[in-house]
Amino acid sequence: MHPQLTSASSSTSSPSDRRLSALVRHLTGSSPEIDSQSILSASPTSGFHGDSVFSHIVRAPEDPILGVTVAYNKDPSPVKLNLGVGAYRTEEGKPLVLNVVRKAEQMLVNDRSRVKEYLPIVGLAEFNKLSAKLILGAESPAIRENRVTTVQCLSGTGSLRVGAEFLAKHYHQRTIYIPHPTWGNHPKVFTLAGLSVKTYRYYNPVTRGLNFQGLLEDLGSAPSGAIVLLHACAHNPTGVDPTFQQWEQIRQLMRSKCLLPFFDSAYQGFASGSLDADAQSVRMFVADGGECLVAQSYAKNMGLYGERVGALSIVCRAADVASKVESQLKLVIRPMYSNPPIHGASIVAIILKDRNMYNEWTIELKEMADRIISMRQQLFDALRARGTPGDWSHIIKQIGMFTFTGLNKEQVAFMTKEYHIYMTSDGRISMAGLSLKTVPQLADAIHAAVTRVV
Amino acid sequence: MASALLSSLAAASAPPSASLSPREINKMKLNLPCTSFKNSSIKTKSFGRIRMVATTNVSRFDGVTMAPPDPILGVSEAFRADTNAMKLNLGVGAYRTEELQPYVLDVVKKAENLMLERGDNKEYLPIEGLAAFNKATAELLFGADNPVIKQQRVATVQGLSGTGSLRLAAALIERYFPGAKVVISSPTWGNHKNIFNDARVPWSEYRYYDPKTVGLDFEGMISDIKAAPDGSFVLLHGCAHNPTGIDPTPEQWEKIADVIQEKNHIPFFDVAYQGFASGSLDADAASVRLFVARDMEVLIAQSYSKNLGLYAERIGAINVVCSSADAATRVKSQLKRLARPMYSNPPVHGARIVANVVGDPTLFNEWKAEMEMMAGRIKNVRQKLFDSLSAKDKSGKDWSFILKQIGMFSFTGLNKAQSEHMTNKWHVYMTKDGRISLAGLSLAKCEYLADAIIDSFHNVS
Numbered sequence A: 001m002h003p004q005l006t007s008a009s010s011s012t013s014s015p016s017d018r019r020l021s022a023l024v025r026h027l028t029g030s031s032p033e034i035d036s037q038s039i040l041s042a043s044p045t046s047g048f049h050g051d052s053v054f055s056h057i058v059r060a061p062e063d064p065i066l067g068v069t070v071a072y073n074k075d076p077s078p079v080k081l082n083l084g085v086g087a088y089r090t091e092e093g094k095p096l097v098l099n100v101v102r103k104a105e106q107m108l109v110n111d112r113s114r115v116k117e118y119l120p121i122v123g124l125a126e127f128n129k130l131s132a133k134l135i136l137g138a139e140s141p142a143i144r145e146n147r148v149t150t151v152q153c154l155s156g157t158g159s160l161r162v163g164a165e166f167l168a169k170h171y172h173q174r175t176i177y178i179p180h181p182t183w184g185n186h187p188k189v190f191t192l193a194g195l196s197v198k199t200y201r202y203y204n205p206v207t208r209g210l211n212f213q214g215l216l217e218d219l220g221s222a223p224s225g226a227i228v229l230l231h232a233c234a235h236n237p238t239g240v241d242p243t244f245q246q247w248e249q250i251r252q253l254m255r256s257k258c259l260l261p262f263f264d265s266a267y268q269g270f271a272s273g274s275l276d277a278d279a280q281s282v283r284m285f286v287a288d289g290g291e292c293l294v295a296q297s298y299a300k301n302m303g304l305y306g307e308r309v310g311a312l313s314i315v316c317r318a319a320d321v322a323s324k325v326e327s328q329l330k331l332v333i334r335p336m337y338s339n340p341p342i343h344g345a346s347i348v349a350i351i352l353k354d355r356n357m358y359n360e361w362t363i364e365l366k367e368m369a370d371r372i373i374s375m376r377q378q379l380f381d382a383l384r385a386r387g388t389p390g391d392w393s394h395i396i397k398q399i400g401m402f403t404f405t406g407l408n409k410e411q412v413a414f415m416t417k418e419y420h421i422y423m424t425s426d427g428r429i430s431m432a433g434l435s436l437k438t439v440p441q442l443a444d445a446i447h448a449a450v451t452r453v454v
Numbered sequence B: 001m002a003s004a005l006l007s008s009l010a011a012a013s014a015p016p017s018a019s020l021s022p023r024e025i026n027k028m029k030l031n032l033p034c035t036s037f038k039n040s041s042i043k044t045k046s047f048g049r050i051r052m053v054a055t056t057n058v059s060r061f062d063g064v065t066m067a068p069p070d071p072i073l074g075v076s077e078a079f080r081a082d083t084n085a086m087k088l089n090l091g092v093g094a095y096r097t098e099e100l101q102p103y104v105l106d107v108v109k110k111a112e113n114l115m116l117e118r119g120d121n122k123e124y125l126p127i128e129g130l131a132a133f134n135k136a137t138a139e140l141l142f143g144a145d146n147p148v149i150k151q152q153r154v155a156t157v158q159g160l161s162g163t164g165s166l167r168l169a170a171a172l173i174e175r176y177f178p179g180a181k182v183v184i185s186s187p188t189w190g191n192h193k194n195i196f197n198d199a200r201v202p203w204s205e206y207r208y209y210d211p212k213t214v215g216l217d218f219e220g221m222i223s224d225i226k227a228a229p230d231g232s233f234v235l236l237h238g239c240a241h242n243p244t245g246i247d248p249t250p251e252q253w254e255k256i257a258d259v260i261q262e263k264n265h266i267p268f269f270d271v272a273y274q275g276f277a278s279g280s281l282d283a284d285a286a287s288v289r290l291f292v293a294r295d296m297e298v299l300i301a302q303s304y305s306k307n308l309g310l311y312a313e314r315i316g317a318i319n320v321v322c323s324s325a326d327a328a329t330r331v332k333s334q335l336k337r338l339a340r341p342m343y344s345n346p347p348v349h350g351a352r353i354v355a356n357v358v359g360d361p362t363l364f365n366e367w368k369a370e371m372e373m374m375a376g377r378i379k380n381v382r383q384k385l386f387d388s389l390s391a392k393d394k395s396g397k398d399w400s401f402i403l404k405q406i407g408m409f410s411f412t413g414l415n416k417a418q419s420e421h422m423t424n425k426w427h428v429y430m431t432k433d434g435r436i437s438l439a440g441l442s443l444a445k446c447e448y449l450a451d452a453i454i455d456s457f458h459n460v461s
Helices: A015-028 A036-041 A066-074 A099-110 A125-136 A155-170 A186-193 A212-220 A244-256 A277-287 A319-337 A342-353 A355-386 A409-419 A439-452 B002-013 B022-031 B073-081 B106-118 B131-142 B161-176 B191-198 B218-227 B250-262 B286-293 B325-343 B348-359 B361-392 B416-426 B443-459
Strands: A148-153 A175-180 A196-201 A227-231 A260-265 A292-297 A310-315 A402-404 A428-430 B038-044 B048-054 B154-159 B182-186 B203-207 B233-237 B266-271 B298-303 B316-321 B409-411 B435-437
Touching: A099 A342, A099 A355, A099 B106, A125 A148, A125 A277, A125 A292, A125 A310, A125 A342, A148 A155, A148 A319, A155 A186, A155 A260, A155 A292, A155 A310, A155 A319, A155 B325, A175 A186, A175 A212, A186 A196, A186 B325, A196 A212, A212 A244, A244 A277, A260 A277, A277 A292, A310 A319, A319 B161, A319 B191, A342 A355, A342 B348, A355 A439, A409 A439, B106 B348, B106 B361, B131 B154, B131 B286, B131 B298, B131 B316, B131 B348, B154 B161, B154 B325, B161 B191, B161 B266, B161 B298, B161 B316, B161 B325, B182 B191, B182 B218, B191 B203, B203 B218, B218 B250, B250 B266, B250 B286, B266 B286, B286 B298, B316 B325, B348 B361, B361 B443, B416 B443
Parallel strands: A175 A196, A175 A227, A227 A260, A260 A292, B182 B203, B182 B233, B233 B266, B266 B298
Antiparallel strands: A148 A310, A292 A310, A402 A428, B038 B048, B154 B316, B298 B316, B409 B435
């Protein structure tokens, strides 16, 4: 990664130049950039005259996804609508903390024996075991045979980063193939971890569905052993998932080329409403005895966004390999943040291990998933009622929190400017941010954008 | 057979903590088929007939070797495994009560109850963390009326305790000061080197600890900082140096600041014990404030693990004091850009606790009292240990360094073999560099520990 070394002054900002100019300043006792402002602000006794060692650092743009909320917050309009970041909203447009989560938190606070000692580097043991069972299935042979190492990480992002750093250090193939398009943060996570990123075709804008042929071709021509990022379900941003049969073909192709699967599972239970159904792709790969990585997030399905709870599981061929892999994962984690935060993981562990609370959770989870599915239907019906040009059936075919509308950048900008609707510039909208009340507004905006902006 | 080949290769060529090189692994892979297929069909309930493809027995991770346990955190693991009744854990720096129990501060419990009653939501924090926390943490560090705060010249980003904040700063250095070196004290906290290694920031050491005086090698420190290339980052412990417990005097801090300014170095503070060292938040921040008052640009990593007992919540911050508000804005934006691909945004729980405690005058005062209590207990334990050592040791050795050192740790001067003897014979767990955590010591155990130290010191070399 090369920094943006634009210079704030006439000199270049290489370290030796900086050192040279520092030396000159030291010798002559003057700063080349003394202006009235710096003379006024520097105290009479300071030896430092307004030149910053950070002058060459430029301002970074806002994150394209999280920046949508920043822009939304700045908007004074009373009718503004935030369909940017994927955080669930109730019908009233409010964030939701699950009842079962509140219950678990109350238990934590009431328990006087609880302490805040450092977790082990790999995190809360109980949480790790339960997370592996959740994604792989309680009866998974891989778990029974101790072939899985699971480490608690900071939600999905942290799990991906730790997994990628591990692969960059210990795996012989340092290329990862990611679908096009994919979550905006994926390429940065992998690049900073030391992997090189390539893409495989995924989305077909004409059909607004899966470009399966392109996917097979691109994975088929990947070098043997390459890492492949797969969205376990509810592909972000498109909402387009392979069918079961297509997953099986992908699996066969990948195994024949020794491609290493790295699953990103951020929506288990949230996509279809069923935890098991949403884990099928992962379990299919594990069932054939092969190896894979899985990054899990509890941000959406347990509404624990800000607590940063997730887990990285690495399924290995043998128990002793899993054990060694775990020891090396610790060496990645220790210099990054030492050990993970306890609060969110404790909540998850309480819920997963208690049968009643687990059942309560599945009910609340299904309610969230169902509300989103109904919003899809509402939006589709509203567009059809307006006679909005185009085929909008992809809205009800796609799955998960997001809809890839197919709107272009200009249309998106139009909707933000004229209708105060906030979304990412790739045309992705978060269905979780819609309600019965706001669907008409969105439908009007889409209709206007499609008919007035090309 | 394939696995045997791989294991023997692994044993022959790999150093203990490294894995096989990619070239070695590739060579092996060339000799093996990518996959050997065994097709079988299995009937399952949900899916009908599936064709299962079994792949080769070789793991892609066969070349991964077992890493050694963490030298600090591994001590607690070993302690837990010990069944001896006299065992004492003086390894990791986590505060213990006189009864040697972990301690959750009363103000923390109160804050958590408040948070639950209020029904706070769990939405994502901004990448830079909780605004109320960032404001509170900067004010705590610099003083609320410090000009750098009034002039908005501080970029503050919530980080994952001290480690995470240091890592963000290291990533900033790697990206924007390519080739710049960090100079760190010899010795220093064991994880510092790992952080800079993984962030790919080169480092070297400056002399710090003088084993002859069991004190600060000030001349060596100044000389080595002077010798570092202009524009190096100098890692300093704000107070309660870890592992030695030896801090510079105010006069020495002035001289350190002088030489840093002379060389246009950038001071980089690790502040993990503010309030915990002396019992006073302001006194423990004096070194940082001294540098800031000189209009220097400074990096400071903070942790609330010890002073608020929030170890497992992972709450801290990286602060960058810049010469202008504009620079601070730019630096903050780039810190965010480094945090996003690491963990997206930081955990909310610990940040809320800190914001609630610091933001409420009653809770804040209660916190100060609890902190004084914790620091006070450690001072008492130092005194008792010193008294026990002086009374029991007939050799005339000067043990007063125990009283002069400050903070959670004492650098005993025991070497590796002696430290191991402490564990093997006396079941006293400590790190191999001779560091003991006084936070894990009770008054009741001081005499036992004194016996162990005297025995190890005099009878083992």
